[in-house]
Amino acid sequence: MAMTGVNVHGSYIYANPRHGLRAAGFAVLVIALAAAPLVAGDYQLHALIVSMTFLLPALGLNLILGYAGMLSFAQMAFFGIGAYSSALTAMRWGTPFWLNLVVGGLAAGIVAVPLGIPALRLRRYSFVMCTLGFAVIAQTIAKNWISVTRGDLGLSQVPRPRIALWNGGFEITSITSYYYLALVLSVLAVLAFLTLVSSAAGRYMIAIREDETLAASVGTPTWHYRMIAFALSAVFAGVGGSFYVHYFTVISPTVFDPFYANTVLVIVLGGGVGTVGGVVLGSFLFVAVSEALRIAPDLRMIAYGLLLIVIVFACPEGLLPLFIRKIRFGGGTHVP
């Protein structure tokens, strides 16, 4: 069970002396990120925004892989659905940003339910391939539904986020304000994720991941919780897609390319699947690695590939445990 990580979240149910430490670490990180625009230039801020954009679909993948134990390749399909629906809503009706986010998240979540009905009957490989199929089919639709998506050209001049309750308000244009928007969104997403996985629903998901038959035998409605995990992972991805499209102001069917799906996978597995800190770490590391390799873009994908191979064999729990161990002077293997 190396891939699904150590079952640490079972211990959350009880009073955990390390809860305080975790909260403190989280607060320090948020404060450091909030202060970042004081020292970072536009380029570094852009890199940080990109990493926070990928954090959302990565949290979604973490939910379904790390907590419910299913490897889904549909994450970028939902990311794309969120992006397209949010962009189209904003372009047609000039809706404020919060509503676009809701539309993007809901659209992805609603599409996930009928897709989940056949997919969640499947296990292991069949599920993996079925979800891979969703991404391929989503790309085909995006390329060919030209009256809505404009095909390969994609949508351009997507409105920038308008912060308002309904009318008026102000538009986000500067990179610093984009950065703070992304930061607020990421913090909210991480808090929502933590609330979710420490709730009863989260514990049911972990029970299903560890042993579905056993979970069912003690009365867990496994089908419901697998569906909830699948739909919520889509909502996370859809919200991420919504932010993405209003930041870059363009979207095209390339968003469904395997490259992005692989990136999300690298973030989750590289950081530490089944942990929140790991996914946050993974998002920032991914950006650090890809920026470091910007001087040699040809080597970037090779480095990703080697990284994947090394991670699964050498540290299948991701890099987070290594970081924690460094900080805690060789303490236990438990991971926050």
Next chain:
Amino acid sequence: MLTDAVVNGITAGSVYALVAVGMTIIFGVLRAINFAHGEFYMLGTFGAWWGIETLDLPYIVSIPLALIIVAAIALAVGVLVMKRLIDQPFQIGIVATLGVSLVLQNVIILIFGGAYKMFDGGWIEPVEILGISLSEQRILIVVAALVIFGLLELMVHRTRFGKTIRAVSQNIEACKVVGVNVPVVVIGTFVLGCTLAALSGVLTAPVTVSLYGGMGTSITVKTFAIIVMGGVGNVSGTLFAAWILGLMESFVASYLGLQFRDAVAFTALIVVLTLLPGGLFSKRERF
């Protein structure tokens, strides 16, 4: 148009069949989906192209050259990566082979550049058979697929290696108990499967003409669809499933439009997984 669609479908299906049969036997022994499988198809094509362009070899000589190169690469990947996948949970196999796929694809792009290349070789003269005009290379592809599937059926059922492959597919623990060298079987099967994918690439190259580093990805995903439809480990089932997919794609491309072709495989896959989880030719669920 109808005969064209059928001929194209059978040719494409034979190409897919050669790739997919390799993946299905690898899955049998290793219980791991090889996400890098299409990359070996790509490597085969590049091997032959390199032989023709750089070494000035004729096409017929570049075929074995490409196969030897790919077999050597597959051996290295087998020893370094695939051997470690024995007895590992399934996600490990997916992620590791995904890594292999990224490395192989991008090393090729690094060496030869990302642009499309032209494959200049093969027998593309049209000939007339029963009133249908088709190139010699297409006939060669179909004949080669039939011969190789015949040989594979023989090998799997009659030879010692084939029997070992089936034994490892059925029960890896029992094989270890009776002294089967499981890593050797796994690596051997992997090299065989990848070489078949490469052969498919080499034979198709004169028909598809263009080649580029990322060409393997779509082959890999179509192969998934085929091995699920054919039933895992079922050699003849793979051939028929591949022909069915080839024909479906060809009809969709002819009558609905080329742009919908790549979605056919997955639509078929999702339908088959939902309604017939054991594949088209078996009742037993295997994934």
